[in-house]
Amino acid sequence: MALFLATEAVEKESPFTELTGHLTPHHYGWAPHWEIGGIDLSPTNAVVNIWLASFLCLAIFWMAAKKRSLVPSGVQNVIEVMVDFVKVNIVYSVMNNKDGKKWFPFIATVFFFIFFLNSVGLIPYIGFTATANIFVTATLAILVYVLAITIGMAKNGVLKFWLKTLVPPGLPKVMVPLMFLIEIISQLARPLSLAVRLFANMLADHLMLLVFAGFIFLAAGTAVIYGILPISLLFMVIFTGFALFVAFIQAVIFAFLTTIYINDALHPGH
Amino acid sequence: MHLVLLATEAAEGEGGFNPFEPQWGLVVWTTVAFLVVLFLLSKKVFPKLQEGLADRERKIADEIKAAEATRNEAEKILADYKSRVAAAREETTQLVEEARGQAEKVRQDLISRAEGDARLIVDKARRQLAGERERILNELESQLTVWSTTIAGQIVQRELNADSHRDLVDSFIADIRKSEAAKS
Amino acid sequence: MSITALAQEAATGMTDKGLQQLGAGLAIGLAAGGGATGIGILWSKGLEGIGRQPEARSTLQGLMFVGFALAEAQVLYGLIVALLLLLGIF
Numbered sequence: 134m135a136l137f138l139a140t141e142a143v144e145k146e147s148p149f150t151e152l153t154g155h156l157t158p159h160h161y162g163w164a165p166h167w168e169i170g171g172i173d174l175s176p177t178n179a180v181v182n183i184w185l186a187s188f189l190c191l192a193i194f195w196m197a198a199k200k201r202s203l204v205p206s207g208v209q210n211v212i213e214v215m216v217d218f219v220k221v222n223i224v225y226s227v228m229n230n231k232d233g234k235k236w237f238p239f240i241a242t243v244f245f246f247i248f249f250l251n252s253v254g255l256i257p258y259i260g261f262t263a264t265a266n267i268f269v270t271a272t273l274a275i276l277v278y279v280l281a282i283t284i285g286m287a288k289n290g291v292l293k294f295w296l297k298t299l300v301p302p303g304l305p306k307v308m309v310p311l312m313f314l315i316e317i318i319s320q321l322a323r324p325l326s327l328a329v330r331l332f333a334n335m336l337a338d339h340l341m342l343l344v345f346a347g348f349i350f351l352a353a354g355t356a357v358i359y360g361i362l363p364i365s366l367l368f369m370v371i372f373t374g375f376a377l378f379v380a381f382i383q384a385v386i387f388a389f390l391t392t393i394y395i396n397d398a399l400h401p402g403h
Numbered sequence: 404m405h406l407v408l409l410a411t412e413a414a415e416g417e418g419g420f421n422p423f424e425p426q427w428g429l430v431v432w433t434t435v436a437f438l439v440v441l442f443l444l445s446k447k448v449f450p451k452l453q454e455g456l457a458d459r460e461r462k463i464a465d466e467i468k469a470a471e472a473t474r475n476e477a478e479k480i481l482a483d484y485k486s487r488v489a490a491a492r493e494e495t496t497q498l499v500e501e502a503r504g505q506a507e508k509v510r511q512d513l514i515s516r517a518e519g520d521a522r523l524i525v526d527k528a529r530r531q532l533a534g535e536r537e538r539i540l541n542e543l544e545s546q547l548t549v550w551s552t553t554i555a556g557q558i559v560q561r562e563l564n565a566d567s568h569r570d571l572v573d574s575f576i577a578d579i580r581k582s583e584a585a586k587s
Numbered sequence: 588m589s590i591t592a593l594a595q596e597a598a599t600g601m602t603d604k605g606l607q608q609l610g611a612g613l614a615i616g617l618a619a620g621g622g623a624t625g626i627g628i629l630w631s632k633g634l635e636g637i638g639r640q641p642e643a644r645s646t647l648q649g650l651m652f653v654g655f656a657l658a659e660a661q662v663l664y665g666l667i668v669a670l671l672l673l674l675g676i677f
Contacts, residue, residue, distance in 0.1 A: 156422060157421060157422065157424065158426055158429065172427045172428055172431060173427070173428045174428045174431060174432070175428070177428070177429075179426070179429050179432075180428065180429065180432045183429075183432050183433060183436045184432075184436065186436075187436040187439065187440050190440055190444075191440060191443055191444070194444060194448040194452075195447075195448065197448075197452065198447070198448045198451040198452055198455075212452075213452070213455075213456065216452055216456075217456070222649060237449070237453075238441075238444065238445035238449040239441065239445065241444070241449060242437075242440060242441045242444045242445060245440075245444070246436075246437055246440050246441075263429070263433070265422070266422060266426060266429060267422060267423060268425070268426040268427075268429045268430050268433075269426075269429050269430075269433045271430075272429070272430045272433040272434055272437075273433060273437065276434065276437065326660075329660075329663075329664060329667060330657075330660040330663070332422070332667075333660065333663030333664060333666060333667050334656075334659070334660065334663055336422060336663075336666075336667075337663050337666055340666075379656075382652055382653075382655075382656045383656060385652075385653070385656075386653060386656045386657065386660075389653065421674055422670070423671070423674070423676060
């Protein structure tokens with residue numbers, strides 16, 4: 134179902150139909166068709182995107198870790214600055230030293246994995262971002278959330294963990310049922326907001342770029358093209374820059390909230 | 404390339420924009436990719452990176468310590484040097500003070516000597532003056548005696564014994580002198 | 588299309604699609620207004636804080652960007668609702 138066409142097939146073909154197709158995963162004609170247990174696992178462009186992001190992430194880290202020199206330069210320097218950023222501004226700004234040391238690899242992986250997934254979509258000619266699909270972000274959010282509550286239950290005991298999480302201590306008895314309800318909703322909202330925030334941000338960036346590109350196609354062959362073309366291109370450049378910023382900041386937010394949720398699970402009732 | 408692919412695939416019912424269309428394959432792939440990246444990074448990369456960062460931190464800490472030691476030494480040397488300079492300055496001041504004292508003494512000496520000389524000269528002059536005055540007075544006295552005898556002789560127009568008259572005049576002048584001395 | 592829907596369209600000019608588009612426009616418009624207000628307040632207060640205490644600049648800046656991203660996300664929730672309406676999923 135196309136965005137602006139809906140069901141009217143008689144209307145003139147809109148350029149937005151084709152362009153917004155970029156945001157939906159599609160099969161390559163040449164790719165094999167894999168299917169296991171009724172799940173289509175064939176390498177669509179989204180899957181290739183995930184592979185590429187994972188590969189780049191691993192390759193750059195491998196390069197940074199392999200060639201250790203005391204005075205860093207090049208890739209090693211960039212990676213070390215970012216690792217330090219995650220360590221200081223995300224992990225240790227929330228957790229204490231003991232938890233931070235233990236959880237730093239996980240949170241750094243979340244940050245870099247999402248950062249690479251977000252950024253790969255901004256490389257020219259790729260034109261697709263896996264994180265602009267809610268199933269990718271929801272998977273990540275649910276993984277992180279399930280891990281957090283599992284850790285919390287394992288550390289504090291199942292009953293104690295839920296009691297402390299859902300009923301904040303030091304509350305008057307009258308307020309307990311109300312707070313219980315609110316806490317359940319807030320717990321459910323955590324993975325949902327985590328998933329939707331990342332997905333919506335990445336989708337909005339690419340939608341914005343596609344809308345400005347669509348204006349060019351819409352105006353093609355008419356006189357206004359000379360006015361539309363430079364303005365659209367300028368806005369596309371500006372929004373690409375903004376998309377780079379958002380790709381970074383959303384990875385930071387995701388990792389930051391992950392840290393907070395894990396910390397909450399480790400020390401419930403604070 | 405994508406546009407061409409899209410155009411061919413749109414015919415198969417794919418490519419329309421719907422971000423909420425279920426994609427269970429993506430769920431599986433995301434999970435797999437995330438777990439693989441997590442495993443490799445946390446087992447192979449982060450320990451190494453952490454180790455490297457720790458190494459560097461240790462090295463930097465060592466260097467800071469060494470630099471601090473060097474600085475302490477430099478400070479010590481500087482303090483030593485400063486104290487030496489201060490001592491030299493004090494010595495100089497003392498020397499200057501001493502020289503000034505000596506100069507003052509010399510000056511006082513000279514002044515007192517000059518004053519003594521001056522006093523001697525003045526005394527001598529005063530004494531000479533007094534002697535001269537005495538002599539003049541004596542002369543005047545004798546002259547006065549002669550003149551007064553002559554004047555008196557002329558006035559009385561009588562020949563008198565010069566000796567007896569001299570006695571008379573002498574006693575008279577002595578009287579005058581006595582009375583003057585009493586007056587002064 | 589049902590008979591009643593056709594009748595409604597003939598009487599008022601309102602179609603289901605038109606209402607969907609109206610709802611989508613309202614959703615993203617109101618969300619953007621709220622988000623813009625929030626981001627405006629956030630940055631105004633943040634800059635005020637930096638002006639009053641320039642040494643706290645780096646701390647405040649980091650927090651401001653986090654707050655900015657969180658406020659912006661609210662706008663994008665509106666965008667998602669708008670898309671759901673346009674696609675007729677609701």
